[in-house]
Amino acid sequence: MNYNKKTVKDVDVKGKKVLLRCDFNVPQDKATGAITDDKRIVAALPTIQYLLDNGAAVIACSHLGKPKEGPDPKLSLAPVAGRLAELLGKPVIMAADVVGPDATAKAAALKPGEIMLLENTRFEKGETKNDPELAKKMASMAEVYVSDAFGAVHRAHASTAGVADYLPAVSGFLIQKELEIIGGALADPKRPLVAILGGSKVSSKIGVINNLLEIADTIIIGGGMAYTFSAAEGGKVGDSLLEADWEDYSKEMVAKAKAKGVKLLLPVDTVIADAFAPDANHKVVASGEIPDGWQGLDIGPETVKLYCDAVKDAGTVIWNGPMGVFEFPAFAVGTKAVAEALANTNAITIIGGGDSAAAVQQLGYADKMTHISTGGGASLEFMEGKELPGVACLLDK
Numbered sequence: 180m181n182y183n184k185k186t187v188k189d190v191d192v193k194g195k196k197v198l199l200r201c202d203f204n205v206p207q208d209k210a211t212g213a214i215t216d217d218k219r220i221v222a223a224l225p226t227i228q229y230l231l232d233n234g235a236a237v238i239a240c241s242h243l244g245k246p247k248e249g250p251d252p253k254l255s256l257a258p259v260a261g262r263l264a265e266l267l268g269k270p271v272i273m274a275a276d277v278v279g280p281d282a283t284a285k286a287a288a289l290k291p292g293e294i295m296l297l298e299n300t301r302f303e304k305g306e307t308k309n310d311p312e313l314a315k316k317m318a319s320m321a322e323v324y325v326s327d328a329f330g331a332v333h334r335a336h337a338s339t340a341g342v343a344d345y346l347p348a349v350s351g352f353l354i355q356k357e358l359e360i361i362g363g364a365l366a367d368p369k370r371p372l373v374a375i376l377g378g379s380k381v382s383s384k385i386g387v388i389n390n391l392l393e394i395a396d397t398i399i400i401g402g403g404m405a406y407t408f409s410a411a412e413g414g415k416v417g418d419s420l421l422e423a424d425w426e427d428y429s430k431e432m433v434a435k436a437k438a439k440g441v442k443l444l445l446p447v448d449t450v451i452a453d454a455f456a457p458d459a460n461h462k463v464v465a466s467g468e469i470p471d472g473w474q475g476l477d478i479g480p481e482t483v484k485l486y487c488d489a490v491k492d493a494g495t496v497i498w499n500g501p502m503g504v505f506e507f508p509a510f511a512v513g514t515k516a517v518a519e520a521l522a523n524t525n526a527i528t529i530i531g532g533g534d535s536a537a538a539v540q541q542l543g544y545a546d547k548m549t550h551i552s553t554g555g556g557a558s559l560e561f562m563e564g565k566e567l568p569g570v571a572c573l574l575d576k
């Protein structure tokens with residue numbers, strides 16, 4: 180795939196309306212909705228500032244979460260508009276819809292040097308289906324399309340790829356920087372190369388293991404993904420996260436790792452809880468021995484030792500997805516220990532994923548990592564060598 184794409188510097192944006200796709204899918208406090216980590220907003224600032232300084236009228240857009248049934252007030256981008264306005268030191272006009280009457284009127288009235296934010300693109304059903312009608316409507320509000328949504332470039336959606344069929348499409352500075360840094364670290368990686376996978380987006384991430392087995396020396400599995408492997412081996416997982424459809428696949432991955440001589444490490448013990456809550460009763464059990472009514476929310480202490488030992492002498496570490504529900508202090512131990520182990524290695528450390536980045540930030544280890552990517556799934560798919568639809572759709576240099 181050709182990553183040498185035109186950037187905002189290769190087009191004239193003066194006096195033009197620019198549709199700017201960002202990844203403002205930020206972590207939020209489950210109870211209050213407050214933004215808990217604004218890294219993705221901060222990361223978009225250089226492109227936004229460049230566009231505003233060069234006389235563009237910026238129509239920013241993004242998805243947030245996974246709304247299923249159209250507009251959901253809990254997933255409004257309004258809090259993001261508020262934070263963006265603070266960071267830019269200027270008003271951000273918030274639209275009440277994506278391509279409806281409010282958005283189109285506000286876009287039509289937008290002046291050079293002004294910025295507005297469309298409502299959550301996934302409030303439109305056509306977004307994730309990459310509906311050309313929706314893409315056309317979005318494109319009709321602008322004259323140039325700029326994508327800087329690195330975290331979403333692995334999605335072929337209307338706002339991440341479809342609009343490029345209707346407008347000259349170029350990349351922003353964030354996408355450029357991410358491709359350069361991650362691509363550089365993995366072109367000829369310092370070995371051993373260790374990949375750590377966790378988190379809760381099991382079905383969207385478990386598939387990368389097959390390709391990671393081609394490049395990694397060790398693969399470590401934690402977080403919600405571990406229970407699918409455990410169940411596949413006949414273990415009891417109680418009420419833990421489980422993707423039963425992926426059990427056969429996980430068995431295949433264990434066999435493939437063995438055949439290729441790649442170390443595939445799975446938890447040997449797990450911290451279980453009697454509810455998904457910060458104050459739930461909890462205890463440690465061996466993997467595969469989780470009673471009904473209990474769920475695994477963190478890796479156990481023996482696993483922590485095993486995993487920390489496995490990264491000690493790594494040359495490069497790619498980490499995507501927390502080891503447990505780190506938002507609850509009682510289940511943050513595994514994630515914290517792995518973050519600390521990475522902070523103390525000489526390895527090149529690349530952290531991917533909104534929540535993984537937030538975890539490293541909250542735990543105070545952000546400065547100790549080589550690169551904290553704004554993309555989780557996106558950085559994984561890039562490292563696997565898959566085509567990224569959100570980059571492929573941009574104009575070649």
Ligand SMILES: Nc1ncnc2c1ncn2[C@@H]1O[C@H](COP(=O)(O)OP(=O)(O)O)[C@@H](O)[C@H]1O
Nearest residue numbers: 378379380402403476503504532533534535555
């Ligand atoms: N065992 C588990 N059970 C349920 N959720 C988990 C478990 N381990 C981690 N998580 C959750 O996974 C979420 C992050 O997953 P994911 O979105 O895949 O990561 P990232 O955003 O870093 O790519 C966190 O909110 C965390 O609470």
Ligand SMILES: O=C(OP(=O)(O)O)[C@H](O)COP(=O)(O)O
Nearest residue numbers: 204330331532533554555556557
């Ligand atoms: O948070 C994101 O991905 P990540 O959790 O893999 O980092 C991106 O915003 C993509 O979101 P999506 O996985 O709902 O398409």
